[in-house]
Amino acid sequence: MKKTLICAVLVLAMAASAFGASFKIGGTGPLTGGAAIYGNAAKNGAELAVEEINAMDGTVKFEIRYEDDTHDAEKAVNAYNALKDWGMQISLGSVTSKPAEATAAENFADRIFALTPSASSAAVTEGKDNVFQMCFVDPNQGTASAQYIASKGLAKKVAVIWKNDDVYSKGVYDTFMENAPKQGLEVVSDTAFADGNDTDFSVQLTDAQTKGAELVFLPMYYQPASLILAQAQAMGYAPKWFGIDGMDGILTMEGFDKSLAEGVMLLTPFNADATDAKTKSFVAKYQEKFGEVPNQFAADGYDCVYAYKEALELAKATPDMSAEEICAKMIEQFTTMTFNGVTGENVKWAANGEVSKDPKGMVIKNGAYVGLD
Amino acid sequence: MIFLNFFISGISLGSIYAIIALGYTMVYGIAKMLNFAHGDVIMVGAYVCFYAVSRYGMNPFVGVVLAMAVCTSLGIVIERFAYKPLRQAPSLAVLITAIGMSYFLQNTALLLWSSNPKVFPSIIGRGSFKLFEGKLSVSHVTVLTIATCVIIMIVLSLFISKTKLGKAMRACSEDKGAAQLMGINVNATISLTFAIGSGLAAIAGALLCSAYPTLMPTTGSLPGIKAFTAAVFGGIGSIPGAFLGGLMLGVIEIFAKAYISSQLSDAVVFGVLIVVLLVKPSGLLGKQLQEKV
Numbered sequence: 183m184k185k186t187l188i189c190a191v192l193v194l195a196m197a198a199s200a201f202g203a204s205f206k207i208g209g210t211g212p213l214t215g216g217a218a219i220y221g222n223a224a225k226n227g228a229e230l231a232v233e234e235i236n237a238m239d240g241t242v243k244f245e246i247r248y249e250d251d252t253h254d255a256e257k258a259v260n261a262y263n264a265l266k267d268w269g270m271q272i273s274l275g276s277v278t279s280k281p282a283e284a285t286a287a288e289n290f291a292d293r294i295f296a297l298t299p300s301a302s303s304a305a306v307t308e309g310k311d312n313v314f315q316m317c318f319v320d321p322n323q324g325t326a327s328a329q330y331i332a333s334k335g336l337a338k339k340v341a342v343i344w345k346n347d348d349v350y351s352k353g354v355y356d357t358f359m360e361n362a363p364k365q366g367l368e369v370v371s372d373t374a375f376a377d378g379n380d381t382d383f384s385v386q387l388t389d390a391q392t393k394g395a396e397l398v399f400l401p402m403y404y405q406p407a408s409l410i411l412a413q414a415q416a417m418g419y420a421p422k423w424f425g426i427d428g429m430d431g432i433l434t435m436e437g438f439d440k441s442l443a444e445g446v447m448l449l450t451p452f453n454a455d456a457t458d459a460k461t462k463s464f465v466a467k468y469q470e471k472f473g474e475v476p477n478q479f480a481a482d483g484y485d486c487v488y489a490y491k492e493a494l495e496l497a498k499a500t501p502d503m504s505a506e507e508i509c510a511k512m513i514e515q516f517t518t519m520t521f522n523g524v525t526g527e528n529v530k531w532a533a534n535g536e537v538s539k540d541p542k543g544m545v546i547k548n549g550a551y552v553g554l555d
Numbered sequence: 556m557i558f559l560n561f562f563i564s565g566i567s568l569g570s571i572y573a574i575i576a577l578g579y580t581m582v583y584g585i586a587k588m589l590n591f592a593h594g595d596v597i598m599v600g601a602y603v604c605f606y607a608v609s610r611y612g613m614n615p616f617v618g619v620v621l622a623m624a625v626c627t628s629l630g631i632v633i634e635r636f637a638y639k640p641l642r643q644a645p646s647l648a649v650l651i652t653a654i655g656m657s658y659f660l661q662n663t664a665l666l667l668w669s670s671n672p673k674v675f676p677s678i679i680g681r682g683s684f685k686l687f688e689g690k691l692s693v694s695h696v697t698v699l700t701i702a703t704c705v706i707i708m709i710v711l712s713l714f715i716s717k718t719k720l721g722k723a724m725r726a727c728s729e730d731k732g733a734a735q736l737m738g739i740n741v742n743a744t745i746s747l748t749f750a751i752g753s754g755l756a757a758i759a760g761a762l763l764c765s766a767y768p769t770l771m772p773t774t775g776s777l778p779g780i781k782a783f784t785a786a787v788f789g790g791i792g793s794i795p796g797a798f799l800g801g802l803m804l805g806v807i808e809i810f811a812k813a814y815i816s817s818q819l820s821d822a823v824v825f826g827v828l829i830v831v832l833l834v835k836p837s838g839l840l841g842k843q844l845q846e847k848v
Contacts, residue, residue: 214662215773218670346818373817378777381571381767384564385812388557405672405769412768416683416694435769437609437674474671 203501204243208265209274210251217253227483255284279303295512299482307535314535320353332365341371341395354401397422404432440549449541451525452481485523567697569805575782576797584792591653594779595660600757615678622757630753664772675764790841
């Protein structure tokens, strides 16, 4: 047993050296704990991309390592340091916003380039020239949602239910509230919840109902949203529902009654049911490897690695360069290149690290996403 | 009418807190320890019930009985390996162990059942009774939860006050050393308390997830903390106190959300708790015990 193990290690080591060196790419994310669903999805997506790229005969090869941060800022910095000791040259930042704010500061100080798949808070990239995002930032989602609701004439009177102990929800809520009146929307009901009282939504829903909201905006993840939909149905309240990218995943919840989500609209960068070749191949491979339909976090992780591949090739970077040299080249590439991935076509980045891609409006019909436009 | 509707929402939320609080208070009353893993035993019970009903198509009530069996055994095992060796240790050590056990259960559940939330099938459907021409509705789950709470409360009170084992429990609670001298098997009595508490957790888990149907490895932890608060509110150690405390906590929480601010509801709930404890340190129905010098 021991011998075979040693042999295996030797073979692996030889294989690695025979291939020539590869870029060491590292990221942190919640692989355990309450937010593990997001961390594992991003990690799976990124690993799948690395596997595909290493199987191609290109010049760029990767070695990837993910460390667990349990959605905790302090643990994320420890995880980041472990990756640095391992020799990480480029970083995938952190998966969720709170830890990402902490690791992004380290990335900036150490001059290690970071492209986070899904940490969407604006503070992640603010004031850091080498931290970029693959997902659209929270404020954009709030603005885009308000514009979308108004331009499609979905409603005049709107209710918002948001989670006030969550930077993601609060970020979207703030910009939505700022932009809704500008778009001619009237926010008639504004109610919140937090961890620990996120089971009973009767008060929030009654408030929206009695004030005559025609549409309820839900800037939150899908787990509380599923409770809200069920409780609204039980009390016989049927407004239009509008969610953001965190709503993605509601249909894959085991045991979820899909009829509850009928007619729910959401803005998301990724649609697993899209029929273009790139998405189809990604979804099929992901399903085969991990046994589930990829959500947008998996798609973001996957796109990050491909964006790196493209940028490294364009910059003619080699794995023997230091993290700092690669960082300078990456800043140059990411601010000039255009990327096509599964989460968007013609994706570009601004110098402040924000991505520009169009959120797609989706509506749930017969238990599946359908494009709104 | 809206006021009454909020009141009923408060009662339904409170009844869930109450049924969890019964388990907390039972274990605290006898063993004098805060079993912070109680919320996680609830989660295990809910998962067992979920798999029995959703995956293997069993009758929901068979599922609950199965969950009770699993949780009771789990409670005995936890007690045997984590708490029993610490019987003579300071209570702080036991408290930390209980918190550790809570994390252990959560993370084991994460490995076994993954972090993806599951939607729990209600054990009695999602219907509701309509009153006043449909202006008021009380869901079946709420009625079942309150009925279950009352039954458990009566049975537990009778068990503790009338039976020989109950007498042994009361003796252990008052003075472990003296109870031992009187020929009571203190270890076995405390183990029995845990077994009962964990069995109750399984029922609470099935009812919690029937009322609020998402199930995740962290499902039990926050309601567990709230229920603990309810138990303290009602007077920890007192069985009717847990029931009263749970209902009141639920009603206060909903009213605070409705009439003060949905953002501040927890602040109001815990503010009320502080006031109650300042006025009556042993809780609403708690017994004031004289410490002998």
